[in-house]
Amino acid sequence: MTNGSEEFILSVIGLTHSFAQKGGGRGEGKGPVHALRGVSFDLKKGECLAVVGESGSGKTTLARSLLRLVQPTGGEVSYRGTDVLTMNPDDLLAFRRKAQIVFQDPFGSLNPRLRAGPMLDEILQVHGDSVSRGTRQLRVAELLQLVGLHPSHAERYPHEFSGGQRQRLGIARALSVGPELLILDEPVSALDLSVQAQILNLLRDLQERLALTIILVAHDLTVVRQVADRVAVMYGGKVVEVSPVQGLFETPVHPYTKGLLAAADPDAASVRGEGPWDLLTGEPPSPIRPPAGCPFHPRCPHPAKDQECAEKPPEVRGLPRGRKVACWKEIEGADRA
Amino acid sequence: MSLLEIQDLRVHLRTQGGTARAVDGVDFRLEEGEAVGLVGESGSGKTILALSILGLLPQGSGTILPEGSIRFRGEELVGMDRNRLREIRGGEVAMVFQEPMTSLNPVFTVGSQIQEAVELHRPLGRGAAQAETLRLLQEVGIPDAGARAASYPHQLSGGMRQRAMIAMALAGEPSLLVADESTTALDVTIQAQILKLLKSVQTRLGMGLLLISHDLSVVSRVCDRILILYGGRVVESGPTREILEAPKHPYTRGLLGSRLSIDDRRRTLRPIPGEVPEATDWPPGCKFHPRCQEVLDRCHREEPNLLPMAGSQGAVEARSGVPGTGREARCWLLVEEEVEP
Numbered sequence: 001m002t003n004g005s006e007e008f009i010l011s012v013i014g015l016t017h018s019f020a021q022k023g024g025g026r027g028e029g030k031g032p033v034h035a036l037r038g039v040s041f042d043l044k045k046g047e048c049l050a051v052v053g054e055s056g057s058g059k060t061t062l063a064r065s066l067l068r069l070v071q072p073t074g075g076e077v078s079y080r081g082t083d084v085l086t087m088n089p090d091d092l093l094a095f096r097r098k099a100q101i102v103f104q105d106p107f108g109s110l111n112p113r114l115r116a117g118p119m120l121d122e123i124l125q126v127h128g129d130s131v132s133r134g135t136r137q138l139r140v141a142e143l144l145q146l147v148g149l150h151p152s153h154a155e156r157y158p159h160e161f162s163g164g165q166r167q168r169l170g171i172a173r174a175l176s177v178g179p180e181l182l183i184l185d186e187p188v189s190a191l192d193l194s195v196q197a198q199i200l201n202l203l204r205d206l207q208e209r210l211a212l213t214i215i216l217v218a219h220d221l222t223v224v225r226q227v228a229d230r231v232a233v234m235y236g237g238k239v240v241e242v243s244p245v246q247g248l249f250e251t252p253v254h255p256y257t258k259g260l261l262a263a264a265d266p267d268a269a270s271v272r273g274e275g276p277w278d279l280l281t282g283e284p285p286s287p288i289r290p291p292a293g294c295p296f297h298p299r300c301p302h303p304a305k306d307q308e309c310a311e312k313p314p315e316v317r318g319l320p321r322g323r324k325v326a327c328w329k330e331i332e333g334a335d336r337a
Numbered sequence: 338m339s340l341l342e343i344q345d346l347r348v349h350l351r352t353q354g355g356t357a358r359a360v361d362g363v364d365f366r367l368e369e370g371e372a373v374g375l376v377g378e379s380g381s382g383k384t385i386l387a388l389s390i391l392g393l394l395p396q397g398s399g400t401i402l403p404e405g406s407i408r409f410r411g412e413e414l415v416g417m418d419r420n421r422l423r424e425i426r427g428g429e430v431a432m433v434f435q436e437p438m439t440s441l442n443p444v445f446t447v448g449s450q451i452q453e454a455v456e457l458h459r460p461l462g463r464g465a466a467q468a469e470t471l472r473l474l475q476e477v478g479i480p481d482a483g484a485r486a487a488s489y490p491h492q493l494s495g496g497m498r499q500r501a502m503i504a505m506a507l508a509g510e511p512s513l514l515v516a517d518e519s520t521t522a523l524d525v526t527i528q529a530q531i532l533k534l535l536k537s538v539q540t541r542l543g544m545g546l547l548l549i550s551h552d553l554s555v556v557s558r559v560c561d562r563i564l565i566l567y568g569g570r571v572v573e574s575g576p577t578r579e580i581l582e583a584p585k586h587p588y589t590r591g592l593l594g595s596r597l598s599i600d601d602r603r604r605t606l607r608p609i610p611g612e613v614p615e616a617t618d619w620p621p622g623c624k625f626h627p628r629c630q631e632v633l634d635r636c637h638r639e640e641p642n643l644l645p646m647a648g649s650q651g652a653v654e655a656r657s658g659v660p661g662t663g664r665e666a667r668c669w670l671l672v673e674e675e676v677e678p
Contacts, residue, residue, distance in 0.1 A: 054524040055495070162612050163379070192378040192551045197595035197608035220525045222597035226606055249599050263529035265599045266558065279533065280526045283494055 009181060009213055010043035010066070015075035017061055021288070033287045035061040036072065037237035037295075040316070045180075048207055048214040050224035050245075052260065053234035056284045059217045062234070063185045066215070067101055068092065097127055100174035104186040107166055110158040116144070116169055117154025120176050127177045139176075147172045148202055164195035168202065175210070182206075183215045188223060200227050221264045225249060230322075233257050236285045236295025239316070243323040253325045256280075256296045294328065304329030338411045339366040340513055340545045341390070346405035348385050348394065348569075350616075357616035359385040360403070361569035364643070369512065372539055372546040374556030374577070376592065377566035380613035383549050386566070387517045390414070390547075391432055392422045409513070428458040431506035433499070435518040440502060441490040447501045448474070448486025451508055458509035473504040478534055496527035500534065507538065513545040520555060532558050553592050557581055565589050568624030569616065571643060575664035585646060585666035587629050623669065633669050643667040 017036040035058045043049055053059045065072040068084055077084040079095055087095060103109055111119065120140045141151035147168040153161070161169060167187055174182055184203070188196040204227050207214055218224050224231060224245070231248045233241045233256065241254040252258050259280035261268070266279075282299045285291050291298055297309040305328050308314070314326045317334045325331065348360040360382045367373045377383045388394050389403045392414060407414040409430060414422065426432075434440050442450060452470040455461060461469060474482035477500040490498055499519060506514055516535060520528040536559045539546045550556050556563055556577075563580045565573040565588065573586040584590045594607035611628045614620070620627055626636040646664040 054526055164612060193553070193597070194378055194591060194595040194609045195612065196597070197606040198610075200597075201606055201608065220597070222599050225597065225599055260526065261599055263526040265554070265597075266529065267554070268599045279529055281530070283496060283527065284524075 007045040008042050009045045009080055011076075011078040012042075012066070013040050013076040013078070015039040015062070015065060015072050015077065017058075017065055017070065017072040017074075019070075019073075031288050034237055034290055035287055036065065036075075037290065038075070039234075039237070039239055040075075041232055041239060041242060043181075043213060043215070045213055046207075046211055047229040048203075048216060048227055050216045050218060050228035050231045051234060052218055052221055052224060052231055054219055054260075054284045056287055057234040058237040058287070059219075059234050060185055063101065063183050063215065063217050066183060067096060067099055069101070097177045098179055099181040099183065100177065100179040101183040101185065102167075102170045102174050102187055105190055107158060110166070110169070112158055114157075115154065116149075116156050116158070116161075120144075120154075120173060123173065123176045143172045143176055146175065146206070148198075162195075163191050164198060167191065167199055171202070171206070175206070179212075181213045181215070183217070185217045186219065187216070189219065196223065203227050221249075221260050233260065236290050237287060238295060238313075238326065239324075240296065240327070241323070241325045243319075244321065247321060247323055253319065253323065253331060254296075254327050255300050255302055259299075259301075294326075302329075339408075340369045340371070340410060341367040341547070342406070342408040343390075344406040344408075346386070346389065346403055346407060348382075348389050348403045349401045350385075351401065352617060354615060355617040356401075358619060359569055359616045360389065361619075362405075363566075363569070363571055365564055365571060365574065367513070367545050367547060369545060370539075370543040371562065372536070372548065372560040374560035374563040375547060375549045375566060376551065376553050376556050376563060378551055378613050380616065381566045382569035382616070383566050384517055385569075387432070387515050387547070387549055390515060391426050391430060392417070393426075393432075424458075427454060427506075428509035429511055430513045430515065431509060431511035433502050433506050433514065433516045433519040435521055438490060438498060441498065443490055446487050446489055447493065448488075451486075451501065451505045454505050454508035469508075470504075473507055474501070476507065476538065477501070477504045478530075479504070494527075495523055496530065499523065499527075499531055503531075503534065503538070507542070510542075511544060513547065514539070515547045515549070517549045518551070519548075521550065521552070528555070535559060553581075554596055554598075565592070567613075568619055570624070570667065571665070572625065572668070573666040574643075575646070579664060585664075585671060586625075586668050587631050587670070588625050591628075623667075631670055636669050639669075641667050641669045641672065644671065646671070 015036050016038055018032040018034045020032055039062060051059045051062060061070060064070045066077055072085060084095060117140050120143055121136050124136045124139055140154055144151055144153055149165060149168050158166060188199050191199065206212060216224055216227060228245045230242065230244050232239050233254065235256050241257050248257065252261060262279050280299055285295055293310045293312055294314050297303055300309065303309040308328045314328045316324050316326045318324055319331060320333045343363055343365050346360055346363045350357045350359055363386060375383050390407055403415050405415065409425065448470050451473060452466050455466045455469050470486060471482045474486060479485050479497060479500050493501065520531045523531060532555065548556055548559055560577055563574065563577050564571050565586065567588050573589045580589060584593055591609035595609060609628055622638045623636045623640055626632050629636065643665050646666055
């Protein structure tokens with residue numbers, strides 16, 4: 001679904017974020033939480049990049065950092081050459097019209113006393129160019145139809161929508177300001193499977209029709225299979241593998257990626273074919289005391305080099321066909337770190 | 338005698354919008370040691386069905402008590418004396434819910450809560466109950482069980498909490514475990530671990546398992562047989578492999594079409610259009626007909642019966658003819674050529 005051009009709209013360089021804990025954790029001791037530990041990637045215009053990882057991998061913090069909803073403690077987020085993290089308030093507002101986010105549960109961010117129509121209308125008044133009331137009304141109807149709702153839904157309150165419809169409304173709200181970048185944080189994980197499929201089809205359709213650039217955050221690889229052009233797999237606050245979607249699903253390189261695939265769909269041909277890939281044991285590392293070396297080494301079924309894996313974090317290495325991986329094992333065609 | 342036998346079960350709830358027919362005539366059996374999956378979307382009635390098995394329906398002015406029959410080892414649970422029901426619940430029949438955080442008491446340690454369940458349902462002294470608690474924690478794969486027993490629920494991860502819930506469910510040595518969306522809130526990696534755990538304790542203890550989920554692929558990893566629920570009724574049932582490979586009901590085909598996979602061959606998703614209507618608002622005729630893509634004329638007027646289907650193999654074949662055990666489906670497409678008035 002990429003449009004062939006190589007225009008980058010977002011470059012993330014060495015992004016880090018650590019914050020103080022609120023209250024007691026799970027008995028992992030005091031100290032800051034290291035949510036992001038050096039994340040870098042580029043985003044091409046018109047592509048859909050999926051960010052996948054378990055709870056605690058840093059994917060939600062990453063999504064929020066990109067819009068500066070949290071202020072990262074280090075690194076750079078460059079939007080068309082300007083650093084988002086140091087933008088002045090006016091530029092930041094303009095940037096947020098171009099980049100919108102949709103959360104997992106839009107119910108939590110919808111005013112229960114405001115009907116869908118007036119809610120969208122208010123945004124158009126504040127941000128949009130449609131000045132007259134009539135134009136705005138048309139635009140509201142258009143937005144609702146764009147996401148597969150009916151213009152008559154404008155009269156409904158948030159609680160009168162089903163979960164799937166609320167997610168559509170959340171998307172309509174994000175689209176109301178005409179963004180070029182849409183970030184979706186677990187947009188379907190709270191929905192029934194049949195409704196998940198509807199929303200994923202909608203995303204694919206919107207991406208094509210509006211030439212949107214999308215960052216899709218999910219914990220389940222099967223969710224991103226049908227929508228993403230590229231996938232970044234996160235673990236312990238780092239990106240461990242980036243790859244065009246087909247390569248990642250058919251010939252995953254990082255042992256963590258293989259484990260995620262095996263967990264998501266143990267019956268899939270690719271999972272059963274080679275191996276089978278091991279089901280992951282254990283749980284993700286503590287972001288308070290991340291392990292030394294490769295963050296995945298305590299759970300890794302096949303550590304490549306005991307010493308290095310446990311002591312030195314592997315560098316991100318480039319592979320053929322636009323892939324990157326951070327792992328100590330020998331990989332054919334990898335450039336030297 | 339089946340471990341669990343449900344006949345013509347109906348649970349209707351009075352709501353502001355009218356009477357909700359949440360469970361509307363369900364029949365099925367679950368044999369000793371059998372793992373049965375119950376699959377349906379939100380609003381299909383699966384949770385109300387599970388709660389009525391345990392006598393846990395919300396008690397209020399709005400609830401109409403279940404009608405029909407729920408027999409556990411031949412003993413009728415509908416209208417049963419409360420004290421006897423309390424003995425069975427948590428003892429012979431146990432349940433694991435979706436969100437363990439709301440089922441665990443936040444101010445007691447995990448160990449003390451499991452031990453309480455052990456002492457309630459088994460004739461063990463304090464010391465023996467304590468030892469049993471540690472054994473149960475080990476059984477469900479909690480590392481460093483001694484230390485974890487002393488932890489409070491908030492100190493455990495979601496996966497560990499769900500393991501602790503399973504340990505608590507096993508405390509009364511149940512012969513039937515009802516698990517309602519018990520892996521839905523977890524990461525896929527942890528979900529896979531918990532499903533593996535459920536399957537292994539079920540096999541090892543020879544326990545009956547009723548696994549409830551909206552996700553057909555979750556259920557198919559663990560269960561021998563699957564029931565598909567829509568509109569408070571079973572619309573299709575059969576052995577797992579037959580349901581996956583030769584679905585008879587358009588709703589089942591829709592669920593399979595919405596299933597996400599990492600295989601490329603299923604790239605185009607074919608979701609079911611629309612959503613489940615409110616249980617106060619079921620359409621006349623077949624309840625699925627407004628969303629059905631193969632709808633016939635009579636689907637608008639008459640509701641089809643659940644009919645036995647041919648093509649079953651082995652053990653299921655032997656039992657076919659008995660309602661609620663074999664290959665069945667409820668759809669006019671399957672009888673259309675035979676009867677057309």
